[in-house]
Structures are given as C-alpha cells and as structure tokens.
Amino acid sequence: MKSDLTKAFADYAKDLNQASRDENIQKAMSRAVKSYRATTDETMRRFPHTPDLAAEVREIKTRAIQDNAALLQEAMASVERNKGKAFYAKDAQEALRLALEIIGRGKVVVKGKSMLGEELHLREYLEEHGNEVWETDLGEFILQLKKERPMHILSPAIHVPREQVADIFSKFFQKEIPPDIAAEVGAVREFLREKYFSADVGISGANVVAADTGAMVIIENEGNVRLSTGAPPVHLLMVGVEKIVPTFQEAMKVAEVTWRYAQYGVPGYVNIISGPSKTGDIEKVTTYGAHGPKQFYVIFVDNGRSQMAGDERFSQALHCLRCGGCMYECPVFQVTAGHFGHTYLGGIGAIWTAFVSGGLDEAAPLLYTCLRCGRCVERCPMRINVPGMVGELRKMLVYGESLPGEDLPEAAVAGGVSHAAET
Amino acid sequence: MAVEMKLPPVLDIIRGNIVKYGNPLALKGSEVAAWAKGLKLPKEGEVLFYTGGEYQLLPFIDSLVKTMTHIDQGSKSFSLMMGVRNILDKAGFNAEKVYASVLAKDRERFNSVCYKAAFVLQKLGYDLAYAGDEELYSGALLYELGFWQDLKEYAPKVRRMIEKTRAKTVVCLSPHAAEVLKLVYPKMLPGFSIQVRTFVELVWERRNKLPAISSAPVVIHDSCRLARELEVDEEIRDILIGAGVPVREAERNRQWTTCCGGPGKLLFPELSHVMGSRRVTELEETGAETILTSCPYCLAALAGGQEKGDKTAVEDLIEFLFRGYAA
The missing domain is CATH 1.10.1060 (Fumarate Reductase Iron-sulfur Protein; Chain B, domain 2)
Incomplete structure (x- = not known):
C-alpha cells in the first residue's frame, strides 16, 4: 500500500x-x-519535595506499565467488589458501543473533560445517537459552542480571549453577556446547574486508578466533575488502561505530581470515587443511590495502549x-x-x-x-x-x-x- | 500492514545527497575544503579538525529554503524543480549555478568560520590534522530525519575517513556532528571509540592562553545539542568571562535554552523563521549587543530571525574569539 x-x-x-x-x-x-x-x-x-516525588512516581509508572495486564484485572475486580460494573474495551469502537449500551438514547448527559473522550470522539458519537450531551468544563463548553477542538489538554480554550467568549455566549444564551470573565463564568454556571440535576448520566475520565481499592482519582478546579459525577443517577467513568497503579497510596503520589506540574499548585478538588453512592443508615441495610449515583460503570479502554506498552x-x-x-x-x-x-x-x-x-x-x-x-x-x-x-x-x-x-x-x-x- | 509513505521530497533529496556525495547539499569536497588552502594542515595527526562541511553549506541551505518558502512542496512545480536538480546532481552539484542568489559575502563569512576556528586552536597550541577534500559530512541529518539504515551504511565511510588520519581525538565545530559521532556512532559501529570533543571544550581547556577581548556585553544562545545532549554550557561562560567579556544571561538558558527553530527549516521554513525571531527577541531583552552561539544552524537561524535594521550582531563563538587575535 x-x-x-x-x-x-x-x-x-x-x-x-x-x-x-x-x-x-x-x-x-x-x-x-x-x-x-x-x-x-x-x-x-x-513544595520542594516535588522533584523527588516525581522520581518516585517514575518508578511507580514504569512498574505499573510492565504489570499492566495484571493490574487491569485487579482494578476491574475491585470495581466489581465495590458494586460498580467494570468493562474492558479493546478499541475505540468497542468503547463507544459499551458507552452507548449503558447510556441508551434520548438521554441528557453531563460530561467532565477527558482526553480519552476526545480520542474516542465520545460527545459527537453520543449526540449522533440521539443524546443531549453537555461539556461542563468551562473551556470545553466554549469549544462545544464554537465547534472547535481543544488547543491545550488542560486549558482547551487557551486561544479564545474574553471578547470572543462574550460574543459566543451572547449568541447562545440569546442575551447580552459582557466581555467580563466573572459574568461569563456566571452565565455558564446558571445554565449548567439545571443540567446537572436533570441529567440522566454523568461522564468523567480519571487521572489515576488504584487497582487495590478500585479508587478513581479525578483532579479538578471548577467543581464541574464533582457535580457531573455526583448529581445524576448514573456515573459512567471511562479511563485508559495506562492510568492504573497498584495501590491507593501510590495513586495519591501520582495525583500530587500530576497537579503540581499541571500548574494547579493545590487543586480545588480531588475526587476519589470507588463505587456507587450508598447508605446503611436505616437498619444497617445497604441501599444504593443515596444522594449520588445509584449506578457506577467503568470502561477501561486500551485502543493501542498495550501495543505501546509491549515495546520498550x-x-x-x-x-x-x-x-x-x-x-x-x-x-x-x-x-x-x-x-x-x-x-x-x-x-x-x-x-x-x-x-x-x-x-x-x-x-x-x-x-x-x-x-x-x-x-x-x-x-x-x-x-x-x-x-x-x-x-x-x-x-x-x-x-x-x-x-x-x-x-x-x-x-x-x-x-x-x-x-x-x-x- | 506496512504502508509505504510518500513524504515531502526534500527529505529524500537530503538523504540522497549525503549518501552519494557525502554532503547534504552535494557540495564538492574541494568547495568544502576551500577555506583551508593557505593553512597547509597535515592529513594525519593526533587531533583531527572536523568541520563536517556544516558551516560551509549554510549559505546554500538558506537559499534552498528561500526557494522552498515560495513553492508548495506538494505541487507539481516543486517536484519538477527537484527533478531538474536531480539531473544536475548526477554531474555533481554546481551550487553557484543553481543558487545564483547566494551572496559572495555570506559564502566568505561562513567559509571563514572554519579558518578562524583552526586559527584559534592553533594559537592555543593544538596541532591539527585535516582531511581536506576527503572530509565527509557526519550524517547527523540522516539520524535526525529517520534514515537510520542509511546512516548505518554511511557511517563506516566516515569512520574510514577518520581512521585514515590516525587521529585519537576528533574536534567537531558543530554540536550536531559531535552528538552523532559521540552518542550514535558507538551504537552503530562496534569498536568505534575515538574521543569526540567540541571546539568549545578544547578552547576551555586552554582558556588561560586566550587574549583578552574588549567588547560590549554579549549574551550566549546555548545550542540545544550542546547544552542538553552534550552538557556543555558553563564552559562557554568560563571562556568569555576569562577573556574579560561581560556576559548577560537570557531568561531561558543552559539546559532550558529555547531552540532557534533551525531543525524545522527544511519542512516548515516560515514557522522556523517565526521561532528564530522569537528567540532573537528573548536574547535581545538582555540588552546585550552581541548574540553568541556555537552551532552553525543556530547561527544561521538567529541571523535569519533578525529584523531589518537590527543593531544586535549575531556571531559564532569562533568568530568572536578570533577577534581577540585580530585586534
């Protein structure tokens, strides 16, 4: 060829x-x-200990990638033990098919920022199948309206100045939004708040996964992930298989190094999610879906990653x-x-x-x-x-x-x- | 399934020229060695002075790039032009005829960098050998562009060229040559163990013998290869400070140096130019009057990145040190 x-x-x-x-x-x-x-x-x-911690994380990641197949099994078992549902998707098609099976059609979906989501064109796929999907990260939300792809993995709308945001928002909300950042943030807050509580499904990625506990660690500043993963009755988490490390303690080390180099200093929120919401407050009977989602799904996606892992x-x-x-x-x-x-x-x-x-x-x-x-x-x-x-x-x-x-x-x-x- | 990719033709042209003529632009050996005519350097000796033809080809690269900037590389006319070049290549590349736009003063300047480097090292007491018109390019671009198999076949020729001179040490003017000889050749050529040094390192060892240089403040642009791969950065400061030269530091320097954009020149000339200009601005923010570097490609990229009427001089460390003797 x-x-x-x-x-x-x-x-x-x-x-x-x-x-x-x-x-x-x-x-x-x-x-x-x-x-x-x-x-x-x-x-x-x-936080002068950071470079040493980074060196430690290098070791953790090196070992974790070597043992990836075993860690994936362990992480999936942990999720299941926590009463979540774990899936493995070999490639993008399978990942999308699984996501659609979980979500269905005609649903309202709120979504946190995820590079894996971009890789799979997840939002577009779900929209094509009759769902209403909202990006909840402010930058991603701007790009969703602008119909553009992210220009930076953490600050996706890095290239859009406030004046342009005001134009886009004024058109979308059909009212005058001034080129004032606080006003722009306020308009999105008001709009999405309603979506979080009416959504059928919340989708997120994860920065790190601990295989031993099935803990999914998600770092954020805006609080949109907290709401997207907490308010709807279903939480679907999609994560690349390379994010798995053996233990919870190691996951915390990876998370700290991640946010420090990601310019977060100290992040506003670190979400740790291991299973569906539950309570035992009435007669010690465990009941799922107390305040948060009743159903928790995790799709571990390979899509070429083990191919990379297999070559030194x-x-x-x-x-x-x-x-x-x-x-x-x-x-x-x-x-x-x-x-x-x-x-x-x-x-x-x-x-x-x-x-x-x-x-x-x-x-x-x-x-x-x-x-x-x-x-x-x-x-x-x-x-x-x-x-x-x-x-x-x-x-x-x-x-x-x-x-x-x-x-x-x-x-x-x-x-x-x-x-x-x-x- | 293996898929044969048709890449921009300039890549294969560079590859072909190196493999066939021992020089990325197929310059003739006599052209590459013209600078050394008066010096009568021996062809054998302990320290081999190695230009790799890199400073000599700079003015031609620029004019090649100028041609490419105006032509769509995916277009028929580009392929056609490259076809004409290929015909010329068969009879050896006559640079003067093809690139009439190359200024004589540029040719003279870049050729004389080699002369000045040899002069400075001789003054410091180094006995230099030089392979003359038998000198071959190191093949650094083969490595850079991905032609590793070609490099594996080409490198033994360079090795023979070096071994013929009986040198124990090769002193490279270009950090790209030093990188490939020092870090890549040993992996491709079993038993290749010749000592590879840079011009900067040799000068640094005998810096006490350098004459003082009276100069307005200078700023050093660390070359990526020199600072990061070869870890030579403090040496340049020692040399200059020892010669009484006021040195200013750019915000991004040493292992954090900003690339001059040079490596992008062949495929993305406009973008490369933007990066070169930005680096010039970073360096000029120090208020220094002279920008010094120690790499042929940085030299060309930074000089090309200057605005018209820019008062700052861009010089190679070699040219600057030579001034100490000319004064």
Whole structure:
C-alpha cells in the first residue's frame, strides 16, 4: 500500500503558519507560558519535595506499565467488589458501543473533560445517537459552542480571549453577556446547574486508578466533575488502561505530581470515587443511590495502549501524566498551540497519535514538526524521551515499517486480558 | 500492514545527497575544503579538525529554503524543480549555478568560520590534522530525519575517513556532528571509540592562553545539542568571562535554552523563521549587543530571525574569539 502524504504536509504547514500569525493565539500563549512558569516555579519552592516525588512516581509508572495486564484485572475486580460494573474495551469502537449500551438514547448527559473522550470522539458519537450531551468544563463548553477542538489538554480554550467568549455566549444564551470573565463564568454556571440535576448520566475520565481499592482519582478546579459525577443517577467513568497503579497510596503520589506540574499548585478538588453512592443508615441495610449515583460503570479502554506498552522503545509514552507542562516549553506549541497536534498535542501527542489516535500517517507531519530540541524532557516530571521516540517513528516512516505489535494476532495485542462480566 | 509513505521530497533529496556525495547539499569536497588552502594542515595527526562541511553549506541551505518558502512542496512545480536538480546532481552539484542568489559575502563569512576556528586552536597550541577534500559530512541529518539504515551504511565511510588520519581525538565545530559521532556512532559501529570533543571544550581547556577581548556585553544562545545532549554550557561562560567579556544571561538558558527553530527549516521554513525571531527577541531583552552561539544552524537561524535594521550582531563563538587575535 502506498500513502501520499505530500499534500497533508503542505496543508498542515499552511495551518501552522496561519496559527503562528493569529494574534489571539499569540496573545493567549504568551500569557499562558508566563503564568505557567511563574506558578510552577513558585509552587516548586513551596513544595520542594516535588522533584523527588516525581522520581518516585517514575518508578511507580514504569512498574505499573510492565504489570499492566495484571493490574487491569485487579482494578476491574475491585470495581466489581465495590458494586460498580467494570468493562474492558479493546478499541475505540468497542468503547463507544459499551458507552452507548449503558447510556441508551434520548438521554441528557453531563460530561467532565477527558482526553480519552476526545480520542474516542465520545460527545459527537453520543449526540449522533440521539443524546443531549453537555461539556461542563468551562473551556470545553466554549469549544462545544464554537465547534472547535481543544488547543491545550488542560486549558482547551487557551486561544479564545474574553471578547470572543462574550460574543459566543451572547449568541447562545440569546442575551447580552459582557466581555467580563466573572459574568461569563456566571452565565455558564446558571445554565449548567439545571443540567446537572436533570441529567440522566454523568461522564468523567480519571487521572489515576488504584487497582487495590478500585479508587478513581479525578483532579479538578471548577467543581464541574464533582457535580457531573455526583448529581445524576448514573456515573459512567471511562479511563485508559495506562492510568492504573497498584495501590491507593501510590495513586495519591501520582495525583500530587500530576497537579503540581499541571500548574494547579493545590487543586480545588480531588475526587476519589470507588463505587456507587450508598447508605446503611436505616437498619444497617445497604441501599444504593443515596444522594449520588445509584449506578457506577467503568470502561477501561486500551485502543493501542498495550501495543505501546509491549515495546520498550515506546512504553515510556504511557508514563505521561497529561500535566501539559511540556507544551508550555515547546517552541512550536508556543506559537501554534494545539495546531501542533491531532487529538493529542505537541511532541508527546505525535507519539500518541501514531498508536492510539490516527496512526502513523496522521502522526507523520507532527513527527516532523517536533524540533527534537528536548526542552520538553527537562520539564516532564516523568522525563519522557520524546525526541528519542520521534526519531524511532521517523525511522519507521521513511522505511515504511509498521508500528510494533501491528502484525500480531489480536489476543497478543490485548495482553491476554479477558473481558469483564457483562451487566 | 506496512504502508509505504510518500513524504515531502526534500527529505529524500537530503538523504540522497549525503549518501552519494557525502554532503547534504552535494557540495564538492574541494568547495568544502576551500577555506583551508593557505593553512597547509597535515592529513594525519593526533587531533583531527572536523568541520563536517556544516558551516560551509549554510549559505546554500538558506537559499534552498528561500526557494522552498515560495513553492508548495506538494505541487507539481516543486517536484519538477527537484527533478531538474536531480539531473544536475548526477554531474555533481554546481551550487553557484543553481543558487545564483547566494551572496559572495555570506559564502566568505561562513567559509571563514572554519579558518578562524583552526586559527584559534592553533594559537592555543593544538596541532591539527585535516582531511581536506576527503572530509565527509557526519550524517547527523540522516539520524535526525529517520534514515537510520542509511546512516548505518554511511557511517563506516566516515569512520574510514577518520581512521585514515590516525587521529585519537576528533574536534567537531558543530554540536550536531559531535552528538552523532559521540552518542550514535558507538551504537552503530562496534569498536568505534575515538574521543569526540567540541571546539568549545578544547578552547576551555586552554582558556588561560586566550587574549583578552574588549567588547560590549554579549549574551550566549546555548545550542540545544550542546547544552542538553552534550552538557556543555558553563564552559562557554568560563571562556568569555576569562577573556574579560561581560556576559548577560537570557531568561531561558543552559539546559532550558529555547531552540532557534533551525531543525524545522527544511519542512516548515516560515514557522522556523517565526521561532528564530522569537528567540532573537528573548536574547535581545538582555540588552546585550552581541548574540553568541556555537552551532552553525543556530547561527544561521538567529541571523535569519533578525529584523531589518537590527543593531544586535549575531556571531559564532569562533568568530568572536578570533577577534581577540585580530585586534
């Protein structure tokens, strides 16, 4: 087979050039980079144990990825023991099918921000199947209205200034919203509050999963995840298999390193969810669905991750905590934002694009955009060698090689993991 | 399933030139070695002075990029032009004819960097050997662009070229050459154990012998390869401070240095230019009058990133140190 990428490169170069001339992007990015560096420097001084903790987390993640198949089994068993329902999805199609089976059609869904959701095009899929889905993260909400994709994994609407937000909101809410950030936040708060309590299903991702307890850790600042996962009668959590670590204690370490490098300093909320809401207050009889969701579903998604895990050159890409720190240091990202990316962004995004979200040809232009300058490695708490992996993938591209694991039979790719009990 | 990808043609052109002519732009050996005519350097010796032809090809890269910036690489006319080039390549690449836009003063400047480097090292007491028109490019771009199999086949030629000089140490002007010889070759060539040093390291060892240089404040642009892969950064400061030069520091420096954008030049020339300009701004914010770097690609990218009428000078450390002798 032959795939002509010359046009894709030319179109992509035009897109990058345009982004680098976009004043909104330039203004937003220079503010963001400055603020990221200042906050991170300050919080590192305040919590000087962080780099050592990051080194410890590197060890935890390395072991966890090696033992991923076993940890997945353990985590699924823990979820089931906690009276949740656990599923394993081999690929995107299966993940979407499972989600739709759980949610059904004609439902109102509130959703927290999730990169996995972006990878699966989850919202669009559920909408196509007759559901009303609301992004509850403020940035994602703006992009939902704007019909655009995220330009940063943590600050998805990083490129949209307040004046533009005011225009979009005024049109949507059909009333004048001034270009005042507090007023803009207030308008969304008022609108979504009603949605949280009328929604049938809340969807979230997770930053870390503890296999021993089945605890799902979700870091946030806005409180939207707390409401999305707490108010509706059903909570569906979808998470990549790489997020599992052995113990609750280790999960806390991973979480702390994640939020510190993600510029949160101290996050507003850390949600830990292990099962459905329950009470034993009347006659000690356990009853589910007290104040929170009565049903709790977890879909563990592979979608190329075990392929990465199985190759020592690429397994470290799964250590990524999605803190987004690398992007602020990337000279290309600084001028183009998420235009340097597909679903996953920046240099690490090029690796993820190749394995889980588009394949090698989609990744090709990104792989050649990376300068291999290595400053992302300096920032990365996991010290992921992105330039090294970019080199390996370029090699595969120029010689027409397949990604590792692509020629293996399905069972080997899935790492021998069996599916969970059906509901 | 393996899928053959058709990538932008410039990649394969660079690959082909290196493999066939020992130089990314197929410059002739005599052109690459022209700078050394007056020096009569021996072809054998303990310390091999290695230019890799990198400073020499800079003015040509710029004009290649200028051509590409105006042509859509996916278009027919680009392929057609590359076809014409390929025909020319068969008879050797006549750079002057194809790139009439290359200014003589640029050629002279970049060629003389090699001369100045050799001059400075000789003054510091190093006896240098030089392979002359037999010198081959290191193959760093083969590594960079993903042509690792080609590099594996090409590297033995470079090894033979080096071994022929009986050198124990290779001194590289370009950190890209130093990186590939020091960190990549040993993995590809069993028993390749020649000592690889950079120009900066050799100067640093004998920095006490350098003449003082009277200069307005300078700022150092650390090259990514030098600062991060080769961990050479403090040495440049020691050298300059020892020579009495006031050094200013950019906010992002040493292992946190900002890339000049140079690596993106071949495929994304406009974006590369934007990054170069931004780095120039970061460096100029220090108020220094001269920006110094120690990498041919940084030198070209930063000089290209300057605005018209910009009063700040962009120089290679080699050029700057040479001034100490010219004064």
